[in-house]
Amino acid sequence: MNGAAANPALDPAVQVARDREDVVVGDDIVRHRLATRVVHWSTAFFFFVALGCGLPIYSPVFGWLAHLFGGLAVCRWLHPWTGIAFTAFTAVMFVQWVGDMKLERSERGWLGRKLVLYLRHAGDDPDVGKYNGGQKLLFWAVSVFALALLVTGTVLWFPELFAQALREASILLHDLVVILFSMAIVFHIYLGTVAEPGTFGSMTRGTVSKAWARLHHPRWYREVTGEAARDDSRPR
Numbered sequence: 213m214n215g216a217a218a219n220p221a222l223d224p225a226v227q228v229a230r231d232r233e234d235v236v237v238g239d240d241i242v243r244h245r246l247a248t249r250v251v252h253w254s255t256a257f258f259f260f261v262a263l264g265c266g267l268p269i270y271s272p273v274f275g276w277l278a279h280l281f282g283g284l285a286v287c288r289w290l291h292p293w294t295g296i297a298f299t300a301f302t303a304v305m306f307v308q309w310v311g312d313m314k315l316e317r318s319e320r321g322w323l324g325r326k327l328v329l330y331l332r333h334a335g336d337d338p339d340v341g342k343y344n345g346g347q348k349l350l351f352w353a354v355s356v357f358a359l360a361l362l363v364t365g366t367v368l369w370f371p372e373l374f375a376q377a378l379r380e381a382s383i384l385l386h387d388l389v390v391i392l393f394s395m396a397i398v399f400h401i402y403l404g405t406v407a408e409p410g411t412f413g414s415m416t417r418g419t420v421s422k423a424w425a426r427l428h429h430p431r432w433y434r435e436v437t438g439e440a441a442r443d444d445s446r447p448r
C-alpha cells in the first residue's frame with residue numbers, strides 16, 4: 213500500500229487543495245481549496261446549532277432538543293449568537309463564491325424543467341460550468357434567506373425597539389424562512405451525498421475525479437484541463 217492511499221493527507225491532490233483550486237493533479241481536479249471548505253463547514257455547523265437551539269424556542273414539540281444545550285434558558289441566549297455567527301460565515305461564503313454564481317440567461321430554466329431533467333439524469337448540459345443553475349439558485353437562496361433571518365432576528369432580539377406590527381411580521385417571516393431554508397438544505401445534502409456519488413469529496417478532500425467533472429460540469433472540465441469533454445465515463 214503506498215503512503216498516499218494509507219494517509220489521504222499525503223495524497224498530492226489533497227496537498228495542492230490546501231491553497232489552490234481549479235487545477236489538475238493526476239486523475240483528480242481540485243474543486244474547493246481548504247479556506248472555502250472551512251468556511252462552508254463553519255456555515256453548516258452554525259446553521260445546525262442555531263436551528264437546534266431555535267426549534268425548542270419555536271415550539272414545545274421540540275423541547276427535547278433543549279436538553280442538548282442545557283435547557284431552554286440557554287437556548288434563548290445561544291440562539292441569537294449562533295445566528296450571528298451563521299450570518300457572518302454566510303457573508304464570507306458569499307464573498308468567496310459570488311464571482312462564480314452569476315446566473316446566465318440559459319440557466320433560468322433551472323427553476324422548473326431543467327431541475328426535473330437533472331434529477332432524472334437525462335443528460336447533463338455540455339455548457340455547464342463550475343456550478344450548474346441549480347447550485348447557483350441555492351447560493352442566492354442561502355444569501356437572501358440569511359439576510360432575512362438576520363433582519364427579522366434582530367427585531368425579535370430587541371423587541372422593545374420596534375413597533376408591534378413589525379414584530380409580528382418578523383415572527384411570521386422568521387419562521388417561514390426557517391422552513392424554506394431547511395427544506396432547501398435537506399435537498400442540498402441529498403444531492404451533495406447519495407444522489408451524486410463523487411460530489412461529497414469535493415467538500416472533504418477538496419477534489420473530484422476527472423470523470424466526475426467531465427460528466428457533471430463539462431465546460432469547467434474543458435476550461436481546467438484544456439481537453440475536449442467526452443461523455444463516455446461514469447464518475448468513480
Ligand code: HEM
Pocket residue numbers: 243252255256257259260343346347348350351354397400401404405411412413414415
Ligand atoms: C451536512 C450538511 C451539508 C453537506 C453534506 C453539504 C455538501 C456540499 C457539497 C458536497 C458541496 C459542493 C458541491 C460541488 O462542488 O458541486 C456544497 C456546496 C455548497 N453548500 Fe453545502 N453541504 C451541507 C450543508 C450546507 C449548509 C447548511 C449550507 C448553507 C447554510 C450550505 C451551502 C452550500 C452552498 C451555497 C454551496 C455552493 C453551491 C452548491 O454547490 O450547491 N451547505 N455543499
